[in-house]
Amino acid sequence: MTRTWLVLAAIAGTAALAPSAHAEGYLILNGGVLFPVGDADWKDLVEPSASFAVRGGSSRRIARGARVGFEAGLEYAPLSTELDGALVQVDFNRYRVIFGARYEQLVARGLLLSLRGGLGISHLRVEASALGQSESDSDTGVALDLAAGLWFAAGSTLLGLELGLPSGFHSDDNSDNNDAAVDFRMTELALSAGVRFQF
DSSP states (O other): OHHHHHHHHHHHHHHHHSOOTTOEEEEEEEEEEEEEEEOHHHHHHEESEEEEEEEEEEEEEEETTEEEEEEEEEEEEEEEETTOSSSOEEEEEEEEEEEEEEEEEEEETTEEEEEEEEEEEEEEEEEEEETTEEEEEEEEEEEEEEEEEEEEEETTEEEEEEEEOOEEEEEEEOTTSSSEEEEEEEEEEEEEEEEEEEO
16 A cells, blocks of 8 residues: 555656646746835835846646746846935845746737736845945845736747836834834836747
């Protein structure tokens, strides 16, 4: 009996690890702009900022013209802030690692609708310098990502436009005083363009 279970487990493991004949890998390069919305503190601190992302994953067909996939993404945003000026220089950056799922539906020949969502980690780092002195702080929080896009066939690649609503939750209490160094519920409206490679 034990030997039978071991054989069945080996078969199941092999099947799970074997690549699907219908699975397709992809790599997406995105660039766009973020517009802070929602939380008043975040809107007061951050101005519209650039955003860059690399996403990759694998999808498989689930119905005619429909695919579902799992992906991972790395995002970087050099955040612009009103605090940066002639006397004070502020370097404010955000890094996000997102794991999620993507649903795609062919809506017309050469036109693909995509919906994606995911959870991950958001890391904020800020460094301010003035009069020869500098201070820095960082915080890691929870990231949430929701987006929809349209992708157009361009030869062997796809070109797309996406509208997203990325959010993040940060709270870093500074033990030296009663104020919070970083305490934000971040939400942005994200507009981006991208290119997608299939392999």
